Amino acid sequence: MKAGGAIELGESKSTSSTPKIGGVNRGASILDFILRIIAFLGTLVSAIVMGTSRERLPFFTQFLQFRAEYDDLPTFTFFVVANSVVCAYLVFSLALSIFHIVRSNAKRSRIILIFFDTAMLALLTAGASAAAAIVYLAHRGNVKANWFAICQQFNSFCERISGSLIGSFVGVVVFILLILLSAAALSRR
Amino acid sequence: MKAGGAIELGESKSTSSTPKIGGVNRGASILDFILRIIAFLGTLVSAIVMGTSRERLPFFTQFLQFRAEYDDLPTFTFFVVANSVVCAYLVFSLALSIFHIVRSNAKRSRIILIFFDTAMLALLTAGASAAAAIVYLAHRGNVKANWFAICQQFNSFCERISGSLIGSFVGVVVFILLILLSAAALSRR
Numbered sequence: 207m208k209a210g211g212a213i214e215l216g217e218s219k220s221t222s223s224t225p226k227i228g229g230v231n232r233g234a235s236i237l238d239f240i241l242r243i244i245a246f247l248g249t250l251v252s253a254i255v256m257g258t259s260r261e262r263l264p265f266f267t268q269f270l271q272f273r274a275e276y277d278d279l280p281t282f283t284f285f286v287v288a289n290s291v292v293c294a295y296l297v298f299s300l301a302l303s304i305f306h307i308v309r310s311n312a313k314r315s316r317i318i319l320i321f322f323d324t325a326m327l328a329l330l331t332a333g334a335s336a337a338a339a340i341v342y343l344a345h346r347g348n349v350k351a352n353w354f355a356i357c358q359q360f361n362s363f364c365e366r367i368s369g370s371l372i373g374s375f376v377g378v379v380v381f382i383l384l385i386l387l388s389a390a391a392l393s394r395r
Numbered sequence: 396m397k398a399g400g401a402i403e404l405g406e407s408k409s410t411s412s413t414p415k416i417g418g419v420n421r422g423a424s425i426l427d428f429i430l431r432i433i434a435f436l437g438t439l440v441s442a443i444v445m446g447t448s449r450e451r452l453p454f455f456t457q458f459l460q461f462r463a464e465y466d467d468l469p470t471f472t473f474f475v476v477a478n479s480v481v482c483a484y485l486v487f488s489l490a491l492s493i494f495h496i497v498r499s500n501a502k503r504s505r506i507i508l509i510f511f512d513t514a515m516l517a518l519l520t521a522g523a524s525a526a527a528a529i530v531y532l533a534h535r536g537n538v539k540a541n542w543f544a545i546c547q548q549f550n551s552f553c554e555r556i557s558g559s560l561i562g563s564f565v566g567v568v569v570f571i572l573l574i575l576l577s578a579a580a581l582s583r584r
Contacts, residue, residue, distance in 0.1 A: 278539035320578040335521035336528035339470045350467035353542040389509040392581045
């Protein structure tokens with residue numbers, strides 16, 4: 207009688223805790239989905255704002271017109287490419303995120319997601335911080351290296367490229383949270 | 396009789412699979428430990444090589460001496476700081492890595508490790524790629540922005556700062572592997 211009671215207790219315990227863990231994981235998966243949409247919008251806006259930034263100065267000589275465009279600097283091209291790649295990845299990852307809302311106990315797909323999230327975090331951080339280094343140089347210049355602050359001439363261009371960094375850095379923070387969420391979900395499985 | 400057999404089978408199955416999973420996790424923890432040492436050496440060498448890079452040119456005028464040092468450019472200072480912080484973190488994380496070799500079923504400490512690993516991956520990538528953007532500029536210059544390639548004068552300085560990037564990027568790859576290893580260990584628990 208006693209042994210039978212223990213088995214019943216064990217069974218009822220396991221059936222009551224599994225849906226609870228499943229519920230927590232489902233909540234985490236929904237948060238994961240929302241965060242991915244935020245990161246998607248951030249990287250999309252970053253890529254568009256940087257990719258469309260150009261400025262022509264109102265004065266020009268016979269041979270030379272003063273203009274600035276994002277692809278004058280290879281680092282900004284890399285920034286646009288990195289943001290576009292991450293943006294496209296986020297669209298595909300939404301499918302896996304929906305799959306995790308439905309099947310909150312999935313294991314292998316979560317590990318795959320963590321791996322790609324980590325790689326995309328590295329790519330996005332690389333693009334954002336390389337661009338930030340050049341934007342800083344454009345604003346402040348460097349006396350020792352004899353590099354001039356081009357923002358004194360190209361004012362609106364500089365405002366655009368500085369603004370475009372924000373979406374990317376929001377994306378970086380979101381990716382760190384996403385990896386943490388996935389790890390927590392894996393441990394609760 | 397039949398039911399008892401099934402229970403026995405279930406029991407023997409569970410006792411044989413737990414040490415196996417523990418063994419795999421222990422192996423993964425040892426690999427984790429080795430990878431951390433590699434990343435530690437990489438970031439340490441990067442910080443030292445960049446931090447000690449300076450060059451004086453053999454010619455100088457009465458008022459001006461031509462010299463280049465890593466802290467002439469704020470990005471390189473950030474690179475040294477980022478590498479030093481990550482290097483120090485890796486030393487502390489070795490303790491947790493040893494703890495995981497001993498107790499391969501630990502859960503909460505692995506999540507903490509994944510979180511900090513991810514943050515350090517972002518910091519290291521930011522430092523390495525910002526420095527890479529400036530090193531590229533030093534080598535190639537930029538005609539449009541009127542920034543000259545300073546590597547034409549400061550040859551040995553440029554070789555050092557370029558070389559110092561290698562250790563950092565090795566560290567970035569190792570961190571991606573570390574996060575993947577931790578996630579896999581969490582899922583096997």
